[in-house]
Each structure stands twice: as C-alpha cells, then as structure tokens.
Amino acid sequence: MGYPGIxxxxxxxxxxxxxxxxxxxxxxxxxAWRGEMSLLAAIASGLLGSLLGALFNYWVAVRFGxxxxxxxxxxxxxxxxxxxxxxxxxxxHGHVSTFVGRLLPVIRQYISLPAGVARMNLGLxxxxxxxxxxxxxxxxxxxxxxxxxxxERLSHYLHILPLVCVGGAFLLVLAYVLCLRFRRRRRCxxxxxxxxxx
Numbered sequence: 001m002g003y004p005g006i007x008x009x010x011x012x013x014x015x016x017x018x019x020x021x022x023x024x025x026x027x028x029x030x031x032a033w034r035g036e037m038s039l040l041a042a043i044a045s046g047l048l049g050s051l052l053g054a055l056f057n058y059w060v061a062v063r064f065g066x067x068x069x070x071x072x073x074x075x076x077x078x079x080x081x082x083x084x085x086x087x088x089x090x091x092x093h094g095h096v097s098t099f100v101g102r103l104l105p106v107i108r109q110y111i112s113l114p115a116g117v118a119r120m121n122l123g124l125x126x127x128x129x130x131x132x133x134x135x136x137x138x139x140x141x142x143x144x145x146x147x148x149x150x151x152e153r154l155s156h157y158l159h160i161l162p163l164v165c166v167g168g169a170f171l172l173v174l175a176y177v178l179c180l181r182f183r184r185r186r187r188c189x190x191x192x193x194x195x196x197x198x
Contacts, residue, residue: 006045011050026144096172102132
C-alpha cells in the first residue's frame with residue numbers, strides 16, 4: 001500500500017481503532033533499509049497519519065464529548081464539576097499531558113479525547129501531539145531500519161521500547177512537577193520569608 005497505506009494505518013492506530021503501530025512502522029523501516037522506500041517519507045507518512053487520527057478524536061470529543069458528558073455523565077459518575085475541572089487542568093497542563101500521553105501505550109490513542117472535551121487550544125494540541133507522536137514514529141521506524149537483515153530481533157526490541165517510553169514519560173512528568181514547584185517558590189519569596197520568621 002506504500003506511503004498512503006502507512007498514513008491510513010497510522011490514522012487508525014491513533015484514533016479509536018486498536019491497530020498497533022508496531023506492525024506498520026518497523027516493516028516500513030525495513031523496506032527503507034532495502035531501498036524500496038524512503039526513510040524520511042516513511043517517517044513523515046507515519047507522523048501525518050498519527051496526527052490526523054489524533055485530530056479526528058479531538059474533533060469528535062469537541063463536537064460530541066462535552067454535551068454527552070453534561071447530559072449523560074451522571075450515569076458514568078462524571079459530574080459537570082469534574083468536566084469543568086478537566087477543562088481547567090488542560091488549560092494549564094494540557095501541553096505536557098498531551099505530549100507525555102502520546103508516549104504511553106494504550107493512553108496514546110485516547111489522550112486526544114479529554115483534550116477535546118476540555119477544548120484545549122488547537123495549536124498547542126497539534127504541536128505537542130506532533131512532538132510526542134513524532135518520537136514514537138521515528139523510534140519504531142528506525143528500529144526496523146537499523147536492524148536490517150536481523151529482523152528476528154525485532155520482537156525483543158518491541159518488548160523493551162514501551163518500558164523505555166514509560167520510564168521516559170515518568171521522568172518528564174517528574175521534571176515538569178519540580179519545575180512548577182521551583183517557579184512557585186520564586187514567585188512567593190515574601191511569603192516564604194514571613195513563614196520562616198514566624
């Protein structure tokens with residue numbers, strides 16, 4: 001199916017359909033190693049498909065998510081107050097949530113939904129979705145490319161990669177939280193000094 005096939009399958013992977021990117025991108029990388037595809041074009045196609053799938057989920061959530069939750073959320077233990085809290089959270093932390101969410105297995109397909117419900121800024125959503133999805137696409141495609149004729153090792157690396165991504169995501173969240181605390185302390189030196197004097 002070539003490059004359009006990569007776009008279509010990665011669109012599915014990034015939307016509601018449980019289609020694993022591990023069966024799309026490493027084979028594309030392998031074909032690039034054999035000279036049958038362009039490595040950069042394969043990566044660009046994977047990123048485009050991921051972004052389109054994420055934008056589709058975002059649009060569905062914007063169009064139907066909030067009205068649905070406000071009307072039927074009580075049956076799923078979701079109140080109007082919790083929807084408002086989600087909106088405030090994504091207004092403040094949506095960029096890092098979207099970026100980190102794209103690196104996590106299972107969550108990467110669905111992080112667009114709360115972002116859409118909260119009506120996260122579309123420009124920020126697109127930018128951080130592209131960044132997070134881009135890392136995943138590049139890594140998977142390069143695994144297939146760099147292994148070359150040693151494709152029998154692929155399953156070993158595909159078991160390790162999700163663990164590496166989870167660990168990296170944890171470190172990113174930790175760094176973000178520490179950065180927020182540092183900024184808050186710098187904003188309130190008077191309050192801190194006053195509490196110490198007391």
